[in-house]
Amino acid sequence: MLLIGHEAGVQIRRRTTRSVDADADGVEAVGGSYLTASLSLLALLVAFSFSMGVERYNSRSALVREEANLISTAWRRLDALPTADKAVLVDDFAAYVETRWAFSQASSPAELHDAEKRSDELGEAVWSAAAREADATDFALRTYLDALNAMFNIAAARRAAIEAVIPRTILLALLLYAVIAVTFMGYSHPIKRRYFVASSIQFILLALAFALIIDLDRPRTGLVEVSQEPLHRVVEAVRRGAERRPPSGAPARTGA
Numbered sequence: 001m002l003l004i005g006h007e008a009g010v011q012i013r014r015r016t017t018r019s020v021d022a023d024a025d026g027v028e029a030v031g032g033s034y035l036t037a038s039l040s041l042l043a044l045l046v047a048f049s050f051s052m053g054v055e056r057y058n059s060r061s062a063l064v065r066e067e068a069n070l071i072s073t074a075w076r077r078l079d080a081l082p083t084a085d086k087a088v089l090v091d092d093f094a095a096y097v098e099t100r101w102a103f104s105q106a107s108s109p110a111e112l113h114d115a116e117k118r119s120d121e122l123g124e125a126v127w128s129a130a131a132r133e134a135d136a137t138d139f140a141l142r143t144y145l146d147a148l149n150a151m152f153n154i155a156a157a158r159r160a161a162i163e164a165v166i167p168r169t170i171l172l173a174l175l176l177y178a179v180i181a182v183t184f185m186g187y188s189h190p191i192k193r194r195y196f197v198a199s200s201i202q203f204i205l206l207a208l209a210f211a212l213i214i215d216l217d218r219p220r221t222g223l224v225e226v227s228q229e230p231l232h233r234v235v236e237a238v239r240r241g242a243e244r245r246p247p248s249g250a251p252a253r254t255g256a
């Protein structure tokens with residue numbers, strides 16, 4: 001589209017100059033002023049869109065770290081519970097954490113939906129298992145329930161952050177302004193000179209800017225991805241902790 005817009009500007013310049021026999025310097029000056037104005041506005045829109053993409057990227061990264069911290073906190077509080085049948089709670093919690101890792105690794109809307117559905121189901125199981133042990137006088141259990149509530153809230157916030165993308169209208173407006181700007185660029189060029197190399201380089205830079213904005217705004221695909229390493233470390237810690245515990249239903253070992 002950028003090439004088409006540029007060529008359209010060149011052809012408009014040629015037809016206009018021939019039809020009115022305009023002064024070449026005057027036409028170039030007018031075209032140059034329009035080009036400067038349109039490129040300035042385009043630069044503003046690109047900067048605005050890029051800022052939105054970076055802000056969303058940083059927000060998603062912060063939510064991953066926050067969820068990892070909250071899962072780690074809930075896991076430690078679970079370990080401090082005096083509940084006799086703690087193995088059931090551990091099994092449910094570990095299964096829930098696995099669904100959160102699957103959610104983080106999902107790369108398609110279908111995988112994301114399946115992982116979120118499974119996460120919600122296991123979240124209900126984790127909460128129900130803890131609620132059955134509820135005791136208003138048990139401080140450890142109450143703090144564990146508080147940690148679970150915060151953990152579930154951040155899971156919902158992560159899904160909302162994934163769905164919050166730059167509106168398509170803004171991206172279309174950005175493309176429209178880019179086409180208008182390159183049209184003025186073609187119009188401002190001298191008739192006998194095309195500046196093909198310089199124009200092509202500018203088109204490539206514009207295309208790269210658009211690609212980077214979209215890449216930042218959609219972290220599930222592309223080259224720029226939100227690091228899941230903080231969550232991965234916590235998932236590995238929960239896996240190791242769950243493996244060291246007796247299976248559900250097995251009698252807990254007591255000291256001699």
